[in-house]
Structure formats: C-alpha cells, structure tokens
Amino acid sequence: MKNLNNYGYAFIAPFWIIFLIFNIYPVALTFYYSFTNYSGSGTAEVVGLANYQRLIADSYFVEAFFNTWKIWGVNFALQIVIALILAAIFSDMRVKMKGLSFFRSIFYLPNLITVSSVALLFGILLDWQHGSLNMVLMNIGLISEPINWLNEPASAQLSVSLILTWMWFGHSFIVVMAGVSGISTDFYEAALIDGANRWQTFTKITLPLLKPILLYIMITSLIGGLQLFDLPMLLTDGIGSPDGSLNTMVLYLYNQAFKYNNYGYAAAVAYGLFIITIIFSAIVFKSMYGNERKQARRV
Amino acid sequence: MTYSIFFWLNRNRFRLYFYRKFETGFVNNIIFSNLERGSPMKKVVGLIMSLVLLFGVLAGCSNTETSGDAKSDKKKDVDLKVWSFTDELKKPITTFEEKNGVKVELTIVPIADYPTKLKPVLESGVGAPDVFTGEIAFLKQWVNAGYWENLSKEPYNVNEIADNYVPYVFDLGKDEQGDVRALSWQTTPGGLFYKRSIAKEVLGTDDPKEIGEMLTSMDKVFEVSEKMKEKGYRMFPDEGSIRWFSQGDDPQPWVNENDELKLTDQKIEFLDYAKQLRENSYTALAPEWSPSWFEAMDKPIKVKEKGKETETEVFSYVLPTWGLHSVLKTNVKESDGDWAVTSGPSPYFWGGTWLGVYNKSENKELAYDFVKMMTQDDEFLTDWAKETGDVLSYLPVTNEIKDDFSDEFLGGQNNYQFFLDQAKSIEPGIVTKYDQQLDTFYGNAVQEYVDGKKSKDEAIAEFYKKAQNAYPELKVPKK
Numbered sequence: 001m002k003n004l005n006n007y008g009y010a011f012i013a014p015f016w017i018i019f020l021i022f023n024i025y026p027v028a029l030t031f032y033y034s035f036t037n038y039s040g041s042g043t044a045e046v047v048g049l050a051n052y053q054r055l056i057a058d059s060y061f062v063e064a065f066f067n068t069w070k071i072w073g074v075n076f077a078l079q080i081v082i083a084l085i086l087a088a089i090f091s092d093m094r095v096k097m098k099g100l101s102f103f104r105s106i107f108y109l110p111n112l113i114t115v116s117s118v119a120l121l122f123g124i125l126l127d128w129q130h131g132s133l134n135m136v137l138m139n140i141g142l143i144s145e146p147i148n149w150l151n152e153p154a155s156a157q158l159s160v161s162l163i164l165t166w167m168w169f170g171h172s173f174i175v176v177m178a179g180v181s182g183i184s185t186d187f188y189e190a191a192l193i194d195g196a197n198r199w200q201t202f203t204k205i206t207l208p209l210l211k212p213i214l215l216y217i218m219i220t221s222l223i224g225g226l227q228l229f230d231l232p233m234l235l236t237d238g239i240g241s242p243d244g245s246l247n248t249m250v251l252y253l254y255n256q257a258f259k260y261n262n263y264g265y266a267a268a269v270a271y272g273l274f275i276i277t278i279i280f281s282a283i284v285f286k287s288m289y290g291n292e293r294k295q296a297r298r299v
Numbered sequence: 300m301t302y303s304i305f306f307w308l309n310r311n312r313f314r315l316y317f318y319r320k321f322e323t324g325f326v327n328n329i330i331f332s333n334l335e336r337g338s339p340m341k342k343v344v345g346l347i348m349s350l351v352l353l354f355g356v357l358a359g360c361s362n363t364e365t366s367g368d369a370k371s372d373k374k375k376d377v378d379l380k381v382w383s384f385t386d387e388l389k390k391p392i393t394t395f396e397e398k399n400g401v402k403v404e405l406t407i408v409p410i411a412d413y414p415t416k417l418k419p420v421l422e423s424g425v426g427a428p429d430v431f432t433g434e435i436a437f438l439k440q441w442v443n444a445g446y447w448e449n450l451s452k453e454p455y456n457v458n459e460i461a462d463n464y465v466p467y468v469f470d471l472g473k474d475e476q477g478d479v480r481a482l483s484w485q486t487t488p489g490g491l492f493y494k495r496s497i498a499k500e501v502l503g504t505d506d507p508k509e510i511g512e513m514l515t516s517m518d519k520v521f522e523v524s525e526k527m528k529e530k531g532y533r534m535f536p537d538e539g540s541i542r543w544f545s546q547g548d549d550p551q552p553w554v555n556e557n558d559e560l561k562l563t564d565q566k567i568e569f570l571d572y573a574k575q576l577r578e579n580s581y582t583a584l585a586p587e588w589s590p591s592w593f594e595a596m597d598k599p600i601k602v603k604e605k606g607k608e609t610e611t612e613v614f615s616y617v618l619p620t621w622g623l624h625s626v627l628k629t630n631v632k633e634s635d636g637d638w639a640v641t642s643g644p645s646p647y648f649w650g651g652t653w654l655g656v657y658n659k660s661e662n663k664e665l666a667y668d669f670v671k672m673m674t675q676d677d678e679f680l681t682d683w684a685k686e687t688g689d690v691l692s693y694l695p696v697t698n699e700i701k702d703d704f705s706d707e708f709l710g711g712q713n714n715y716q717f718f719l720d721q722a723k724s725i726e727p728g729i730v731t732k733y734d735q736q737l738d739t740f741y742g743n744a745v746q747e748y749v750d751g752k753k754s755k756d757e758a759i760a761e762f763y764k765k766a767q768n769a770y771p772e773l774k775v776p777k778k
Contacts, residue, residue, distance in 0.1 A: 041422060041444050060768055129584050129603055130591045138603075146603045151750065241743055243752060258415055259736060260769040261440075 034267035051268035061269065063244055064252040072225030074161035083172035088202055091180045093188055107170030119234035122163055126150055150236055153245030160231050160246060172217050179213030180206060215288045219281055226277050229254065249273050377404045379665050382417060382428040384410040394679060395669055410434065421446045424659045429666040432654040433481060438471060439732035447480035447655035448663060455667060457482065468692040470727035472653055481655035482674040486692040488648045488721035489543055489619035490640040492627060495710055497614050501530050507712060511641035517544065517572055520644060524581040533583040533611050536592050538573040538749055539742065540617045543647035545569035552729045553737045559774045560766055570748050570755055577749045580604065583613050597631045619649040620690045620718050628708055638709050640717055646724045690718045733770060740765045
C-alpha cells in the first residue's frame with residue numbers, strides 16, 4: 001500500500017513540469033528582474049528596492065490605476081445591469097419570452113470579434129470629421145459641431161467602457177442565465193401564489209440565489225478588467241492619449257518594458273499590479289461572503 | 300476580458316467526460332484495481348503503463364529539441380537565414396540564390412512584433428538569422444547593442460567605400476565608437492508632394508522649382524497657405540504635416556552626448572506654427588493615417604468646423620521617397636499624373652531600412668555576400684532601382700541612372716534627381732535611440748496645445764515629465 005502514492009506523482013508530473021517551466025519560472029524571473037535595472041539586453045544589475053520606491057511615487061502609475069478603475073467600473077456596472085434585466089425578461093414565467101438561444105447567440109456575437117477588429121471598427125465609427133456617429137448626431141440635430149470622441153479624456157474613457165460593455169454583456173448574460181435556470185421553479189411558483197410582484201421576486205429570490213454567480217462574474221471581470229490593455233492600445237496612439245486618459249496599468253507596463261526598455265521597472269509594475277489584483281479580489285470575496293459567515297455564526 | 304471562464308467551463312466539462320470514461324475504462328482497471336490485488340506481475344504492467352504515459356509527455360516536451368535537430372539537418376538545405384519586417388527582400392533573395400546556388404530562408408515578422416521577437420533570438424543565438432534588417436526607429440539602439448558584426452574591421456573594411464554612400468545613410472549605421480554595424484541600400488529623404496492643377500490655379504505655375512522657392516521658410520509656407528485658403532483649398536491635411544520642418548535650419552539631436560534632453564527654440568516655435576495652421580484653417584483636419592487623410596489625396600473632402608460644413612481639397616502632403624510608391628500611388632486613382640514633388644523649408648528624412656550580419660552567425664562570409672549584393676552590387680542595384688523606383692544610397696549606381704528617371708505619376712518629373720539632392724543636404728549625426736518615443740511625446744504635446752487643452756508651458760512641462768519617466772537616465776531640464 002505504501003508504494004501506491006508514488007504512482008500519483010508520476011501522473012501529476014507532466015502537469016507540474018509544464019507548470020514549472022511556463023508559469024513558475026517566468027513569474028520567479030520577473031520577481032528577480034523587479035529588483036534589477038535590466039534593459040532587455042546585456043546584464044542585469046541588482047538595484048534593491050529602487051524600482052518599488054519609484055513605483056509608489058510614480059504619478060503615471062497612479063493615473064493608470066484610476067483610469068483602469070474608471071473604465072472597468074462603468075463597463076462592469078452597465079454590463080451587469082443589462083445582463084440582469086435581460087435575464088429577468090427571459091426567465092419571467094409570465095412573459096414566456098421565445099427565442100432564448102437565438103438571442104443568446106446574437107448577444108454573444110460581439111465577443112467573437114477580435115479586439116483589433118473592434119478597435120478598427122470603432123475607430124472609424126467614432127472618427128472626428130467623418131465618423132458615422134457624428135454624422136448621425138449632426139443630422140438629427142443633437143450637436144452642431146462634430147465631437148472628437150477619442151480626443152477628450154472623458155469621452156475617450158467612456159467610449160472604451162461602452163465598447164467593453166457591448167463586447168461583454170452577452171457573455172455575462174449567458175452566465176447569469178445559466179445561474180437563473182439553476183434556480184428551482186418552485187420558488188417562483190410559490191412567490192406567484194403568495195402574490196409577489198416581479199420586483200419582489202427578482203430582489204428576494206433571483207438576486208440572493210444568484211450571488212455566487214455574480215461573484216464569479218465580478219471576480220473574473222475584475223481580473224480581466226485590471227488587465228485592460230488591447231482596446232486602449234489600439235484605439236489611440238498606444239501610449240494612452242488623449243492626455244493619458246487611456247493609460248491603463250498593463251498598457252503602462254507594456255510601454256515601460258517594450259517601448260522604453262525599462263524591463264526592471266516594468267517587472268516591478270507587474271508585481272504592483274499583482275498585489276492590487278489580490279487585494280481587490282480579497283475585498284470582493286470578503287464583502288460577498290463575509291456577511292454570510294457572520295450570519296451563520298449568529299444562527 | 301473574462302475569457303478565462305471558457306477555459307473553466309470547458310475544463311470542467313472535460314474533467315467530467317474523462318472521469319466518466321475512465322471510471323469504467325480499462326486504464327484504471329489495469330493500473331489501480333490490479334495493484335490493489337497486489338499481483339507483482341501486474342504491478343509491473345501498471346508501472347510501465349504510467350511510465351509510458353509520463354515519457355509520452357516528456358517526449359512531447361523535448362520535441363522542440365528533436366525538431367531543433369531536424370532543423371539542423373535542414374540547415375544543410377538552408378545556407379542563410381534572413382529576417383526582415385517587409386517582403387521587400389523576397390526578390391533580391393531569389394536573385395542571390397540563383398547567382399550563388401545557395402538556399403536562403405526569409406522570415407518576415409510584422410514591424411509591430413519585430414523588435415520583441417528578434418531580441419530574444421539574438422540574445423540566445425538559438426534559431427537566429429545570419430542577416431537581419433533594422434528600421435530607423437530602433438536602428439540606433441541595435442547598432443549599439445552589438446548584435447551586428449563590426450563591418451569596419453577585417454575582412455569587411457567598409458570604411459574604404461564610405462564615399463560611395465549618401466553621407467547621412469552611412470553615418471546612421473555607425474555605433475558609439477564610430478564603427479559601422481549596418482548598411483543600407485536606400486535613402487529616404489522627404490519632399491512635399493503637391494497637386495499640379497491646384498498649383499496652377501492658385502500660384503500660377505506648377506513647376507516644382509518655382510513652387511519650391513515659394514516654400515523656403517515657414518513664413519513663406521504660411522503665405523502660400525493663405526492663398527490656398529482664399530481659393531477654397533487647404534494647404535495640408537493636418538498640423539502634423541509640418542513636423543519634419545520643425546528642425547528648421549539648425550537641426551540638433553534630441554539628446555546630446557551628455558545625455559541631456561534638448562528642446563531647441565525651433566522645436567518650441569513649431570508649437571506656434573502648428574497652432575497657427577489650425578486657427579487659420581489651413582488644414583483639412585484629417586490626421587495622418589486616418590481614413591480621411593487617405594481620402595483627401597484623391598477627392599474633395601468635407602470639413603466641419605465652427606458650426607459649418609465646407610467642401611475642400613488638400614493641396615500638399617509631406618512625405619518621403621517611400622510615400623510616393625506605397626502611400627500616394629496606392630491610394631490615388633483620379634489625380635494620377637497631377638502630382639509633383641518639391642522641397643519644403645528644410646530637408647528631412649523619414650524611415651529607412653538597414654541590414655547587417657549577425658555577430659554570432661556561423662556563416663558570416665555568405666551573410667556578408669548578401670549584404671554586399673544589397674548595398675554594393677552595381678548590376679543588381681541598377682536593376683532594383685529601375686524596377687522599384689527605390690532611391691538608392693549607393694552613389695556609383697545613382698550617378699549612372701539618375702538622369703533618365705521620370706515618373707508618370709508625377710507628370711514626368713525626375714523625382715530621382717530631386718531626392719538625391721535632398722539626401723545630400725541632410726545633416727548626419729542627429730538621430731538618437733530616443734527619437735521615436737520623444738517624437739511621439741512631443742507630437743502629443745503639440746496636439747494638446749493645438750487643441751487648446753494645455754498652455755504652451757504646460758504642454759512642454761508634460762513633455763519633459765514623460766521623457767523623464769520613460770528614460771530615467773536622461774537629464775531633463777526642470778521647468
């Protein structure tokens with residue numbers, strides 16, 4: 001019986017070998033580089049905590065941090081609200097919406113387009129002088145001057161948020177729908193008999209039971225959102241124009257490493273990002289589950 | 300963003316699938332249930348099974364090694380490996396193969412990924428090319444990184460033929476010690492391309508020489524711009540068009556030898572020029588490389604400003620040699636033949652490709668033969684120039700062919716002669732490895748000033764801050 005354990009190691013070895021080479025090694029190497037002034041070629045000189053000191057005082061990183069939050073926050077709020085409304089409509093027992101699978105694929109479609117195509121598409125739609133959006137708005141008389149959407153910090157950030165919402169609400173909708181269909185219809189029938197209205201059913205039954213799903217969406221979206229990179233990179237000049245408003249944390253990391261060749265500092269930025277992600281995931285987790293535990297203890 | 304959920308869902312589905320399959324499957328039976336029975340024979344079978352599985356994966360891992368070996372077998376087929384970021388070298392390579400009876404493998408990596416992909420290969424030397432090209436944007440960084448063989452040494456001795464090249468082109472291939480690391484076959488000076496029909500209507504002539512004389516300083520450019528505006532035309536597509544003239548008559552590098560960032564008075568003046576262009580409506584508000592920028596080359600475009608929409612045509616585009624072939628010619632249909640090129644307030648160059656021999660190459664002799672053909676072979680270069688219209692930097696050839704050139708697109712003008720003259724007046728020694736980023740930063744500062752989002756001082760202060768952030772080693776003026 002004693003030998004039995006060794007077979008287990010043999011089976012998990014392939015995973016561990018690959019994991020060590022492609023995950024742990026780069027992570028550890030990045031950690032090492034974050035203490036050096038490595039410039040991408042030549043030798044790396046250890047500089048101690050200098051990179052981290054610089055990171056804390058770096059106004060561009062702070063700016064990137066808030067930009068990322070603003071863009072992600074607006075996008076997430078809209079995305080989840082749209083997904084919940086749609087889920088409420090499609091799961092309503094009295095409405096009995098048809099064509100769920102059809103709409104599901106329609107809503108999901110934007111997500112299948114590569115981000116570079118999306119960026120190109122919206123670059124043309126939002127163009128200052130010749131963009132379709134400005135043409136439409138001017139023709140119906142809402143604006144008299146064309147708006148340079150991607151040239152004003154606020155509108156540029158909002159544009160990115162809305163594009164992200166457009167790309168991801170279908171995805172959230174699918175996950176929420178999956179959660180909703182997992183809720184037993186008994187609850188809804190009972191509520192119906194008790195005379196609960198739609199809003200009550202939604203807030204007292206659907207939402208509480210969807211909590212784990214919402215938490216899941218939130219955490220994955222948060223982790224993805226903190227890594228926001230491709231759209232801001234492609235929509236404007238790749239260094240966060242206009243006025244640094246599209247400068248996100250990962251974009252900043254990328255530019256420090258691959259454009260300015262400050263690999264050591266970029267590694268420190270990466271670890272800063274890592275710590276921020278951990279902190280916020282923990283906060284989300286605590287705020288969603290912390291109460292439950294307290295209640296459980298009270299009971 | 301949340302694509303990880305797909306992996307997650309899929310993984311779970313997979314896990315379930317495999318679990319079901321193996322639950323009653325034979326693998327588990329052989330290995331585990333038999334083991335529990337403790338039969339020594341079957342134990343061995345079980346061990347072998349798991350080892351086979353393990354080795355299967357290990358073999359999968361080491362596959363790269365074996366394929367590496369396979370490649371070294373292949374290496375006997377491929378005599379020379381070349382990396383570049385365009386397909387420009389395809390034809391020369393075919394010529395080279397036929398001439399020498401060798402096989403050359405060309406790897407093309409798109410420019411956006413080129414430095415990031417090439418760097419690790421050059422650092423490690425695994426699968427590295429024997430010859431690789433470098434674009435002006437990262438040329439200075441690379442000549443100093445030591446990846447390219449020193450061509451000033453034996454047996455290359457390129458310094459002996461220095462006089463055969465356009466001075467600034469030869470100079471750019473030098474590292475900090477003054478040794479040549481890379482050569483280029485082309486020169487990419489710029490000009491100002493304009494429409495003949497508009498020139499005739501507004502300025503009374505379409506002769507490139509006369510037009511050039513009307514544009515010898517920025518003040519004169521503004522005079523012409525005003526005339527254009529009166530007749531309903533726009534001088535330039537956007538404000539960025541004049542950035543190449545911002546150096547003025549006293550070009551200085553962005554960073555001097557003491558690592559000090561220098562913002563010259565001419566460059567500061569450029570802020571005002573750009574603002575003036577916008578305020579006086581001399582541009583068509585079509586930013587470089589935007590769809591409207593391309594559209595305005597061929598057709599009238601609509602400009603919306605100050606609450607009204609006007610239709611206008613753009614008079615001129617500031618572009619270098621390659622702009623003629625790969626920008627104007629590919630985007631213009633109706634106005635074909637209606638163009639001409641002349642000089643702006645100051646000579647400039649934009650872009651360019653250099654190539655050199657990798658210093659760890661095992662096949663340096665053949666590698667240099669290829670570089671030699673690309674940069675010094677009279678016969679090949681003559682054919683190349685005639686076929687592509689590329690303006691060469693190798694003077695023995697250009698001197699032979701420059702007189703017979705004429706381009707239909709430019710109404711029969713000899714653009715070759717024009718560009719060569721421009722190239723010779725370009726000051727060598729003002730390119731630094733910081734240029735690309737600093738130009739971008741400064742372009743942003745100018746844009747923000749022109750848009751009225753920042754005052755001049757704020758824009759400059761922001762520029763300094765960005766420069767310092769990207770390059771901590773620079774000495775940036777405190778403002």
